[in-house]
Amino acid sequence: MAQERMLKFVTVSREMPEKRDASVRAQDFHEIYREYAEAKAAEQASRCSQCGVPYCQSHCPLHNNIPDWLRLTAEGRLQEAYELSQATNTFPEICGRICPQDRLCEGNCVIEQSGHGTVTIGSVEKYLTDTAWDRGWVRPIRPHAERAESVGIIGAGPAGLAAADVLRRAGVQVTVYDRNDRAGGLLTYGIPGFKLEKDVVLARIAQLEQGGVSFVLNCNVGVDLSFDAIRGKHDAVLIATGVYKSRELDGDSASAEGIVRAIDYLTVSNRKGFGDEVAEFDSGELNAEGKRVVVIGGGDTAMDCVRTAIRQGAQSVKCLYRRDRDNMPGSQREVANAEEEGVEFVWLAAPRGFVVGAGVEGVAVQKMRLGAPDASGRRSPEVIPGADYVEPAELVIKALGFEPEPLPALWKVEGLEVTRWGTIKANFATHATSLPGVYAAGDIVRGASLVVWAIRDGREAADAILTYLAQPAQVAAE
Template identity: 80%
Template sequence: MATQKMLKFVTLGKEMPEKRDASDRRQDFDEIYREFAAQKAAEQASRCSQCGVPYCQSHCPLHNNIPDWLRLTAEGRLQEAYEISQATNTFPEICGRICPQDRLCEGNCVIEQSGHGTVTIGSVEKYITDTAWEEGWVQPGRPAFERAESVGIIGAGPGGLAAADRLRRAGVQVTVYDRYDRAGGLLTYGIPGFKLEKPVVMRRIEQLEAAGVSFVMNCAVGQDLSFAEIRARHDAVLIATGVYKIREIEAPGSGATGIVKALDYLTVSNRLSFGDAVAEYQDGTLNAEGKRVVVIGGGDTAMDCVRTAIRQGAASVKCLYRRDRANMPGSQREVQNAEEEGVEFVWLAAPRGFSGGTVVEGVMVQKMRLGPPDASGRQAPEVIEGADYLEPADLVVQALGFEPEDLPVLWGVPELAVTRWGTIKADFRSHATSLPGVYAAGDIVRGASLVVWAIRDGREAADSILSYLAQTAGAVAAE
């Protein structure tokens, strides 16, 4: 019976895929987890309790049918497991690698709450889809019939690509515009290879191209092509640009050479993995080799920066964060990986300024303590007077998060409504903006968030666009 293959969490313990030794992984940008063997994947999947109320599924932004594909994996029915996984998630092999499962599905697993250790959902998801690629089960989403309507998508990140896939499968003509020379957005240039190897992303891009999606790269909207021109070319438009404007530190000395933005730093490192020649790396501007590196911030981007600096051969790497470990926004799993690789975390520390004049030589650090909760409900950091000190630094990376660009001004569309935070104002169900036929999805609407949320938004926006196209066609026919 199938049920005999499940409910093994009492006799089988939680087991993650083997992690490469820290001394080895410091030397390259390869992914740090080894592959699950078929037997181990089946064993870990069999630990699922098949509970009646699957909190793993309800806490997944995509509401992936996790219990069913775990059961199918335990039974060795991997192609069926992949089909169920793919039904709700456009890029399961990517989410299996980079989703913070400890905060989402795995963190809400029933057997984790009962003390038996969570089912390693993310690792099994990655195993299922990697197997599907190896076996040739992943095929381009070519439509059964072609439609005349076209949709322009601005932004080739996860939200835009998820929408492109869904629209193309429905037969719509899709063109994706992006400012970079390669599609993928932060999947390509923001997330380091040790978390997400770039061929994993590129093969999805190739599949979308094979399915008939057109890509217009090196296209900065508002400069190379106006927003009005894009609207004129298409029956509907989706804005999925993400948020790329870094929050900069406003403190004495912040304009010194050697103080750089996180995204600039990560983009250069990722370009090297493609074999690109990058002047800023060659001249040392965005190269940590031999330097005392200080990264300021406590999110996942900061974790990407500190671990990149280690691999570039930094003399030392320290991460300053103004709250404590329990209150940091980044994944605890990533913090552990960084510590194993040699990163030093300095908790309850914030920059007051920078020393060195035109070239940075150090960070003036003020020590903090946690006071009463602020508006977000988290304890607010307070300065401890008289506890300042100087942290020597040759390279300082600002990783304080991202903000939206002022798209109405950049694109010359003042009628495009935005929120007080600068994000695009869109209906939270339909993703429709203030402009007819224009939709928005992902970080440009919700602010800097997770890839899995961008995928969900892109899929939902695509469905709304399909409804809009049908209504428009109906109105034209009625005339």
């Protein structure tokens, strides 16, 4: 009987949740997709082929048991489906919204390879968890027994929060330190509301607080509190700071007025969304209203910037990327959403410099062509001689990626080894660093990456910390 509810991909076509009209959604920061109804979620879940080797699961960093919770959804067993989805994923409501499913689970769906259109895994996952919140299935953490050991986590982003969840469920005392005034890291201040509404993040943080996780906010480690002090207060420490140092362009005028970093621009926009007073926005410095905006970069951060500028009322928004559409790192789904909202993509275009008067007036652009593949397998851009031109702009946003901050120097800590890229050197399996009892997880170890990888790293690091805490004191000290 259960099997009759599945394998419907031949007769039922792929159908995403309805998108709000571009002309309407471009006026606000609400999420662009409407919710599935229960019948529609069951129908779309029933398209799963229940294949013997589920590539969707193997290509998910968390190895979520996707076929089984799709089957339970198709059968109307929603609470069981939710329980199964959250067994391997600390924040399924977040992953369902912001994971690049087209590159991970959905992009490897077997029925997609056979031409029937992938199962809408992310949308079903989002529906399941939103239903769980609405019906009270998401409950505060209640450990079976409290433990005396404590763990300090530096960084309240997805890696740190995922680790905090695992540790608290085991009864460990957890304190999370973060330099921002709100927890969540990039989930709170980096990702715009039209992809991830902030009440979704705040609800999960509140659940952690209700479960006994302590947050010490506005705490800049190395300034307000030393790293050694945190080590002294706790039995183990997890570094989960993420990477926030923006990559920069060469050139004397790259810091002129009107040329800004993506992280600053997005943070200010999100703060305004919270209702904060933000001088940089109110002055117009980090506000795109009425301006010709050029965003430099082709990743998901660039997509967040161009779509934010549209919502702020920019006169025009253009995205410069040095390769073509097929070779860009960002989500194709996000590119399509941006184009619908009025963003113009200028492919095979790279900045050579800036035209600056009282402020920035334009970007000097070099036209490119694609040559031979580089080490990553993507074709390398080459300059086309004599094809330069100027792209007018009053606001230029650099979305070129992120690098790690020099934590050992900032925190004045000796013996914390880093890689040649500046990331923290940690054991691949245990996430242990060169300092006893100190672990590291997320982007500060692997470099700028996806939220889903940070969640996996945080969960794995927490498991390793629990093993470390269980060792006899003399063994743990070695």
